[in-house]
Amino acid sequence: MSKFQTSIHEYLETLPLQTFNRLYQKPATCLAVFRLLPPLGKQIIMSSLYVDPPIAVSDMKLWFKGSAGEIKHTEAMQRLKALHIFEEVRGKYAMNATFLEQFRNALTGGGNSQSFGLATSTPDKYHVDIHFLDDYATKQWEAILHFMVGTTEGRPPCKGVLNLLGRSGLMTGGADNGGGGGDQMDARDFASQMARQDFGVPKITHKGFQFLLQDINTQVWAFLLQYLNMAESLNMDLVEVLTFFFQLGSLELGKDYSSENLTPTQTHLLEDLKAYGIVYQRKRGSRRYYPTRLATTLTSGTPVMLGSHTNATKIAAAAAAKKAEEEEEDDHGFIVLETNYRIYAYTDSPLQIAVLNLFVHLRDRFPNMVTGVVTRDSIRRALSKGITADQIITYLTAHAHAQMRKHSPILPLTVVDQIRLWEIEKNRLRPVPSWLYSQFSRQQDFESTLEYASELDVVLWSNQKRRMLCITAEGHTAVGAYVRKLISRHKELQAQQAQQSSPHTHHSPHVSSVAS
Amino acid sequence: MKDHSTTEDDSNLLVIVIDTNPFEWEHSSAPIKLNDALQHILTFMNAHLAGRHDNKLAVIASHVGVSQFLYPTLNDHILGSTQQTEKDANVYQNFKVVNDAVLSGIRGLLEDHRPTLEEKDLGSSKIAASLSLGLCYINQALKLDGMGHVKPRILVLTVSPDSSSDYIPIMNCIFSAQKANIPIDVCKIWGEDAVFLQQAAHITEGIYMRPSDPAGLLQVLMFSFLPDMFSRNYLYLPGQDQVDFRAACFCHKKIVDIGYVCSVCLSIFCSFSPVCSTCRTKFAFQPLLSQARRLGARTAASNPGSPKTSTPGTPVGTPTNLTSSATMAISTPSQ
Structure with a gap:
């Protein structure tokens, strides 16, 4: 559960069919959902898009080659069904009619849904360029991140952001009780408290730390998903919110769009997104808005999973190379890590330094770089905040300097292994709720119980000599019943043979420590 | 693909x-008009x-006598900076830019009435030139990418019959593509099989198809030509059971079943000539076939570089032994 929910797929799959039917009424949404699918899922849709009768399940199986193809097919079909794009009806796959129609519209530009953003009819007197938008987005988004790591840079974000930070569990305290008067004051108070790190008050939760180590696209989605959860409780229409998100993803950077046709919900949404730096509006209530790069790359289809993070960044880098995105440049390729645990980071961004400070013992600071050492203490400090070794390693890999990328593996193995070892070291003890069975009077009873329990695979620990065994909490019902049966059988025997010895069970819950 | x-x-x-060859598209027997086919092709582009x-x-348009980029157009940057087009809230902007560029490009080509065409160009389109343009473009794009994450492929949509004068350039393109690991997919929308392009698909492990019903072009494109290189590993796609391996001769550009092959440079000729026109090797012998002998004698008489004047230092060590290879037949598995 500690994994922060970042993926829009998982979220979408929890929605009911009715919501999907309404979502699919917009071609832009269909296109965005389509891009979230695995490659073969996309191919299945494309192959059947212009085939009118439903396709027999057995026929579709024939498209795929070998066992590898079959696995991919099943995976893809599962996703398609979860998103209600396909339905299996009497041995045939039928495509959702709304999706079919609107997706065709998306491809051919038909229909009149205006879901790809209505352009403004008149030129903007205060036209802003892409550079300005990038600056704006970076400023707004980094303000949030700065606030999270507690640097004093920039002004604290507005109430909406604080509220969201609190609700999402990225930060604790302060943010949640934003209801009282003087929000601005409240925020500043909170910020200054955050800045005084020696207080050691964990204002930022371990979820928050995990969040910081993700790439920007993932962070933005994480934020928006949280917003969706909040929207439900605020009685905002989920479909309208989602539609708007997907629409933003299809807009073009550097163009202005009219906000006149938006629903009241979406107008409200626009206000909030402005605070995150996802859209830009010159002033409140202005009739036009500009999507920033954060918005236009929303549905870019780059994987948001941690595992393929490096790849995604590389692709993003390739795609964005021509655009020379400042944010991105700051964001990757500045860390050099040596086998002697020294780290050199070519950055002057207080944010990056603050993030590094989470798990590196920083030594020197120069105008364009900082140096530090990865030590047992610094890693343990990070681990104690709930950051995992994998997250640290992924972060270092993703932000490795171009020189480092020439090596394979990118990071020195000694350091990576040591970081993992430090993590394992910390996890030597693991509490497991369990039940202790003891005082078996007969070796035979003990052995049969042990055998029964090990068949169920619920034994945590056992000792033949002392006739004791530990059973996991889940196994207790079954093993308990078994022991009771043994006892009752003994009682019968006792009655017959008038003997007195029976196994006693010790029925109090224990928390036993088991070496892992 | 093996990759x-x-x-x-x-x-x-x-x-x-x-292939925008108007002589074929406007032919009375054409089963689908260029306009309709373009609608299908544009939808396919959007799907991609x-x-x-x-x-x-x-x-790239492969027109009669000219081959030209439709998108990205020359004034655009290579990676396609968007030109100013009117926005339409119903269409995804990326689609619109491409579609508009392609349509206006083709319109421009068809309205261009400057027939600087020579007689031999008539009726054939510049497939080889277009393939070369495509390969150059891919090369440039791959260099710019530098990460190895771009997987290129070429799709040729053709209606024109083979032009045998294109044989050598097409083969050169095919081998470049093979070397660079770029599959060439070919869709011959109607008409006879395109011999050279069929070989292109075969050699580069692309897909060759001649749809049974050209009116359903879109479905063919979506089903067989859309899958990317990753998906192709897992899908059954149309293959070719029979490939026409015939070649065109280097001397008269005729497509031949049986011909003469130079033992040094492997050039193909439809008739015997005592000096290879490609590598200048001299053959100091007469071929065995009577017809070939006659032809050979005639060329020898008219040609000053006859075997008699050959110098001792020819690259061919024992010319008489070469008879068998000089008349080596290029067999065809089938027509």
Whole structure:
């Protein structure tokens, strides 16, 4: 559960069919959902898009080659069904009619849904360029991140952001009780408290730390998903919110769009997104808005999973190379890590330094770089905040300097292994709720119980000599019943043979420590 | 493809070569009009672009006597900076830019009435030139990418019959593509099989198809030609059971079943000549076939470089032994 929910797929799959039917009424949404699918899922849709009768399940199986193809097919079909794009009806796959129609519209530009953003009819007197938008987005988004790591840079974000930070569990305290008067004051108070790190008050939760180590696209989605959860409780229409998100993803950077046709919900949404730096509006209530790069790359289809993070960044880098995105440049390729645990980071961004400070013992600071050492203490400090070794390693890999990328593996193995070892070291003890069975009077009873329990695979620990065994909490019902049966059988025997010895069970819950 | 290094994260660069030869499209027997076919092709392009945000597309028109980029156009940057087009809230902007560029490009080509065409160009389109343009474009795009995450492929949509004068340039393109690991897919929308392009698909492990019903072009494109290199590992796609391996001779550009092959440079000739026109090797012998002998004698008489004047230092060590290879037949598995 500690994994922060970042993926829009998982979220979408929890929605009911009715919501999907309404979502699919917009071609832009269909296109965005389509891009979230695995490659073969996309191919299945494309192959059947212009085939009118439903396709027999057995026929579709024939498209795929070998066992590898079959696995991919099943995976893809599962996703398609979860998103209600396909339905299996009497041995045939039928495509959702709304999706079919609107997706065709998306491809051919038909229909009149205006879901790809209505352009403004008149030129903007205060036209802003892409550079300005990038600056704006970076400023707004980094303000949030700065606030999270507690640097004093920039002004604290507005109430909406604080509220969201609190609700999402990225930060604790302060943010949640934003209801009282003087929000601005409240925020500043909170910020200054955050800045005084020696207080050691964990204002930022371990979820928050995990969040910081993700790439920007993932962070933005994480934020928006949280917003969706909040929207439900605020009685905002989920479909309208989602539609708007997907629409933003299809807009073009550097163009202005009219906000006149938006629903009241979406107008409200626009206000909030402005605070995150996802859209830009010159002033409140202005009739036009500009999507920033954060918005236009929303549905870019780059994987948001941690595992393929490096790849995604590389692709993003390739795609964005021509655009020379400042944010991105700051964001990757500045860390050099040596086998002697020294780290050199070519950055002057207080944010990056603050993030590094989470798990590196920083030594020197120069105008364009900082140096530090990865030590047992610094890693343990990070681990104690709930950051995992994998997250640290992924972060270092993703932000490795171009020189480092020439090596394979990118990071020195000694350091990576040591970081993992430090993590394992910390996890030597693991509490497991369990039940202790003891005082078996007969070796035979003990052995049969042990055998029964090990068949169920619920034994945590056992000792033949002392006739004791530990059973996991889940196994207790079954093993308990078994022991009771043994006892009752003994009682019968006792009655017959008038003997007195029976196994006693010790029925109090224990928390036993088991070496892992 | 044998290339297993494909992953889900690859972006695809698709270069589409459209044969816009008006002599074929406007032919009375054409089963589908260019306008309708273009609608199908544009939808297919959009489908390709819809797949991933970083999927790239280039469209080249192979017209009569000229071959030209439709998208990205010359004034655009190579990676397709968007030109100013009117926005339409109903259409995804990326689609619109491409579609408008392709349509206006083709309109421009068809309205261009400057027939600087020579007689021999008539009726054939510049497939070889378009393939070369496509390969150059891909090369440039791959260099710019530098990460190895762009997987290129070429799709040729053709209606024209083979022009045998194109044989050598097409073969050169095929081998370049093979070397660079770029599959060439070929869709012969109607008409006879295109011999050279069929070989192109075979050699580069692309897909060759001649749809049974050209009116259903879109479905064929979507089903067989859309899958990217990653998906192709898992899908059954149309293959070729029979490939026409006939070649065109180097001397008269005729497509031949049986011909003469130079033992040094492997050039193909439809008739015997005592000096190879490609590598200047001299053959100091007469071929065995009577017809060939006659032809040989005639050329020898008219040709000053006859075997008699050959110098001792010819690259061919024992010319008489070469008879068998000089008359080596180029067999065809079938027509």
